[in-house]
Amino acid sequence: MNKxxxxxxxVGGLRTLSLQAPAVTLLLLWMLIPLGLTIWFSFQRYNLxxxxxxxxxxxxxxxxxxxxxxxxxxxxTTLLLVGWVLAITVVxxxxxxxxxxxxxxxxxxxxxxxxxxxxxxxxxxxxxxxNMMMHPSNGVFSWVAxxxxxxxxxxxxxxxxxxxxxxxxxxxxxxxxxxxxxxxxSLDEDQVEAARMDGAGxxxxxxxxxxxxxxxxxxxxxxxxMIFLLTIFAEIFVxxxxxxxxxxxxxxxxxxxxxxxxxxxxxxxxxxxxxxxxANIVAIFLVRMVAxxxxx
Amino acid sequence: MTIASTKQDRAAPPQSLPKGSPLxxxxxxxxxxxxxxxxxxxxIFFPIFWMVITGFKTEAAAIADPSLIFSPTLESxxxxxxxxxxxxxxxxxxAVAFGSTLLALLIAIPCAYSMAFLPTKRTKGTLLxxxxxxxxxxxxxxxxxxxxxxxxxxxxxxxxLIIVYTLMNLPIVVxxxxxxxxxxxxxxxxxxxxxxATTFQEVLFLLxxxxxxxxxxxxxxxxxxxxxxxxxxxxxxxxxxxxxxAYIASFSSPEGLFWAKLSAASTMAIAPILIFGWMTxxxxxxxxxxxxxx
Numbered sequence: 001m002n003k004x005x006x007x008x009x010x011v012g013g014l015r016t017l018s019l020q021a022p023a024v025t026l027l028l029l030w031m032l033i034p035l036g037l038t039i040w041f042s043f044q045r046y047n048l049x050x051x052x053x054x055x056x057x058x059x060x061x062x063x064x065x066x067x068x069x070x071x072x073x074x075x076x077t078t079l080l081l082v083g084w085v086l087a088i089t090v091v092x093x094x095x096x097x098x099x100x101x102x103x104x105x106x107x108x109x110x111x112x113x114x115x116x117x118x119x120x121x122x123x124x125x126x127x128x129x130x131n132m133m134m135h136p137s138n139g140v141f142s143w144v145a146x147x148x149x150x151x152x153x154x155x156x157x158x159x160x161x162x163x164x165x166x167x168x169x170x171x172x173x174x175x176x177x178x179x180x181x182x183x184x185x186s187l188d189e190d191q192v193e194a195a196r197m198d199g200a201g202x203x204x205x206x207x208x209x210x211x212x213x214x215x216x217x218x219x220x221x222x223x224x225x226m227i228f229l230l231t232i233f234a235e236i237f238v239x240x241x242x243x244x245x246x247x248x249x250x251x252x253x254x255x256x257x258x259x260x261x262x263x264x265x266x267x268x269x270x271x272x273x274x275x276x277x278x279a280n281i282v283a284i285f286l287v288r289m290v291a292x293x294x295x296x
Numbered sequence: 297m298t299i300a301s302t303k304q305d306r307a308a309p310p311q312s313l314p315k316g317s318p319l320x321x322x323x324x325x326x327x328x329x330x331x332x333x334x335x336x337x338x339x340i341f342f343p344i345f346w347m348v349i350t351g352f353k354t355e356a357a358a359i360a361d362p363s364l365i366f367s368p369t370l371e372s373x374x375x376x377x378x379x380x381x382x383x384x385x386x387x388x389x390x391a392v393a394f395g396s397t398l399l400a401l402l403i404a405i406p407c408a409y410s411m412a413f414l415p416t417k418r419t420k421g422t423l424l425x426x427x428x429x430x431x432x433x434x435x436x437x438x439x440x441x442x443x444x445x446x447x448x449x450x451x452x453x454x455x456x457l458i459i460v461y462t463l464m465n466l467p468i469v470v471x472x473x474x475x476x477x478x479x480x481x482x483x484x485x486x487x488x489x490x491x492x493a494t495t496f497q498e499v500l501f502l503l504x505x506x507x508x509x510x511x512x513x514x515x516x517x518x519x520x521x522x523x524x525x526x527x528x529x530x531x532x533x534x535x536x537x538x539x540x541x542a543y544i545a546s547f548s549s550p551e552g553l554f555w556a557k558l559s560a561a562s563t564m565a566i567a568p569i570l571i572f573g574w575m576t577x578x579x580x581x582x583x584x585x586x587x588x589x590x
Contacts, residue, residue, distance in 0.1 A: 015410065015414060015495065016410045016414050016416055019406040019407060019409060019410035019414075020406070020407045020410055020411070020422065022403050022406070022407070023403050023404060023406075023407035023426075023466060023470055024407070024422065024426075026403065026463060026466065027426060027429050027463065027466060027467065030429065030463040031429045031432060033440070033444075034432075034437035034440040034441055034444075035432065035436075035437065037437075037439075037440035037443075037444075038436060038437055038439060038440055041439055041440065096336065099329070099332060099333055099336065100333060102329040102333070103326065103329070104326055104329040104330040104333050105326070105330045106330070106334065107333065109337075110333045110334055110336075110337035111337070112574050112577075113337040113338065113340065113341040114336065114337045114340045114341065115573075115577060116340075116341055116344055116570060116573070116574075117340065117341075117343070117344065118573070119520060119524070119566065119569050119570050119572075119573035119574075120344065120524075120566050120569075120570070121523065121524040121526060121540065121541050121544065121565060121566060121569070122524065122526045122541070123526050123530075123541050123542075123544040123545045123548075124347075124544050124562040124565060124566055125343070127544060127545075127547055127548060127558060127562070128343050128344075128346075128347045128558075128559070128562060129343060130548075131555055131558065132343070132346055132347065132350060132555060132559070133343055133346075138359045138360075140346065140362050143361055143362050170340070170343070173340070174340070175584070178577060178580070178581060178584075179581055179584070179585060179589050182578070182581045182589055183589050216588075216589070217589045220585050220588045220589050224584070224585065227431055227433070230433060231433040231434060231435045231436075231527070233435065233526070233527050233530070234526035234527060234530060234541070234545070237526075237530060237545065237548075238544075238545045238547075238548040239548070251435070252433070252435040255435050255436075255438065256435065256438070256531070259438055259439050259442070260438075260442070260531060265439050265443070268438070268439050269439050269440075272435060272436040272437065272438065272439060273436065275433045275435050275436045276432060276433060276436035276437075278433075279431055279432070279433045279436070280431065282431075283428060283431035286431070287424055287427060287428055287431075289588060290424065290427060290586050290587070290588045291420070291424055293587060293588050294420055294423070294424070294587075
């Protein structure tokens with residue numbers, strides 16, 4: 001009996017190894033090779049348009065990148081984009097989760113309608129918004145504004161970044177809603193009932209029971225959104241191409257310009273390293289939180 | 297009929313209000329939430345609704361003043377197929393999304409099985425490490441992937457995109473399967489083992505049938521994520537292997553501003569995924585938050 005158990009364990013170990021090997025090996029390669037190459041390229045003189053210029057560049061690419069005003073502008077744009085979209089989706093998502101938690105007629109269908117934008121591909125939502133919603137003369141917004149006697153807004157020329165923020169927020173609001181609604185389901189109804197008996201109003205219940213209950217889910221939403229929002233690309237690509245000027249060029253779009261329009265591999269890779277570092281600052285907190293959850 | 301008036305129609309579904317009932321205040325409350333909830337839901341859904349409507353208009357009607365009265369036509373749907381060969385891009389999307397999902401499931405099922413049923417000290421660490429590979433921003437590794445793909449001839453190929461999407465979704469797929477497998481009672485597998493089932497038989501005849509709903513929603517999430525992915529598809533494909541995300545992006549050029557066609561093409565591009573999304577919304581939360589929100 002003991003013998004089989006002992007051998008069973010080694011067989012189990014071997015089995016674990018062979019079962020996990022494909023997934024682990026592939027992910028390891030997928031992570032290490034591109035990451036290693038990006039770091040390596042970032043220290044190289046490497047421009048596809050200038051094949052003769054090669055060799056070790058030291059920190060030249062980084063110096064060039066950091067002395068480029070476009071980088072700071074792109075960092076600012078990235079922060080504004082992430083900050084505003086987070087604010088809108090987290091506040092809006094929390095309020096919507098409270099609303100859709102109430103019992104009302106046709107709630108299931110209303111919920112489904114409200115989370116739908118999350119499943120729309122980014123190029124579709126960006127173009128539908130840009131053309132049919134925000135077009136300065138034929139869009140729905142301009143029609144509504146004119147109907148009520150207001151001046152129509154030329155969204156993408158006068159408020160380019162705001163327009164992008166609105167589109168991206170529309171895509172991610174349902175994500176926040178979906179997650180927070182799920183978290184809401186584990187809210188202790190008895191506790192809410194008890195608070196109500198003690199005379200707590202809906203506002204007090206929201207701030208002292210609902211919000212603390214959602215704290216964890218909200219931080220998960222913030223971190224996951226941050227990781228994706230730091231590198232928003234398609235929405236900018238199909239609407240403004242980063243313009244006018246640099247008004248809507250975020251870090252991801254700047255790297256794209258350096259990489260596939262200027263073919264400056266060195267500088268693009270240096271930018272890539274910066275993007276990776278930024279994402280990792282957020283990722284560390286997220287991974288820690290998930291790890292804590294794995295224990296219970 | 298204007299939009300405003302339709303919205304009112306849609307915002308107030310039939311409501312039974314017993315007059316003079318002692319529960320009157322609760323019913324008013326319910327009516328209030330019904331109105332508010334439906335108004336908000338319709339406002340959020342409006343751009344999608346409007347896109348679907350515009351797809352059935354003529355180009356002239358599409359840019360005219362917003363109206364819900366028009367004679368519906370399938371003109372744009374036919375044009376989209378005839379002029380740009382919509383089906384080709386749709387086929388690329390199908391091949392890439394389902395190909396990468398099948399591949400990811402194939403690689404992930406043995407891995408998740410061993411993590412759930414033969415856990416070791418390292419299992420937790422491996423799971424977390426897999427999660428962390430998902431945190432690598434795609435733009436950070438754009439250059440090396442692009443150059444490698446160029447050198448081995450994978451640029452603008454379906455195979456290239458399938459490889460990228462498989463690896464992109466692998467952590468989520470492993471993670472989600474792991475949570476579903478862990479919920480399965482172990483006794484059943486052990487009973488199978490007693491009866492002399494091999495690992496392979498155990499997985500194929502016991503685990504997979506019993507966790508099929510979980511595997512299905514994992515697969516659907518992976519299909520949704522691949523279908524809607526628009527960083528790699530825009531940067532790694534041009535004409536041959538371009539999926540729908542990249543095809544729709546071609547409408548951004550000034551000469552491509554045909555709203556009815558854009559709407560028709562977009563409606564076809566998002567319809568299947570929207571339905572998948574509705575079907576799997578509850579289980580998706582697991583995959584999207586790595587089990588951090590239950």
